[in-house]
Amino acid sequence: MSSDQTSGEDLSRATVFVRGHVQGVGFRWWTRARALELGLVGHARNMEDGRVEVVAQGGEDAIRRLIGLLQEQPSTSRRPGRVLSAAVMWSAPREGVAGFVEK
Numbered sequence: 001m002s003s004d005q006t007s008g009e010d011l012s013r014a015t016v017f018v019r020g021h022v023q024g025v026g027f028r029w030w031t032r033a034r035a036l037e038l039g040l041v042g043h044a045r046n047m048e049d050g051r052v053e054v055v056a057q058g059g060e061d062a063i064r065r066l067i068g069l070l071q072e073q074p075s076t077s078r079r080p081g082r083v084l085s086a087a088v089m090w091s092a093p094r095e096g097v098a099g100f101v102e103k
Contacts, residue, residue: 045103
């Protein structure tokens with residue numbers, strides 16, 4: 001699958017705010033690896049309040065799979081840190097998003 005999601009069909013976009021012990025433990029790196037495995041584009045970034053913001057764009061099924069991995073208790077995929085909650089907001093996909101980066 002191409003890393004450029006600008007011309008794909010049936011694209012979705014979700015922003016996930018993950019709360020818990022998720023900064024300084026490799027959580028963004030782990031999220032990036034899972035997102036790339038699922039063919040998603042977007043980013044994971046630390047927020048000043050201690051949460052991690054994950055923006056994922058691509059196929060809806062793949063996004064839902066990533067959200068499931070972010071929320072899974074206990075993690076079966078060696079997710080670092082400890083997730084207490086994840087709030088999901090769906091929105092329209094944006095053009096020009098390529099790759100998945102840690103910010």
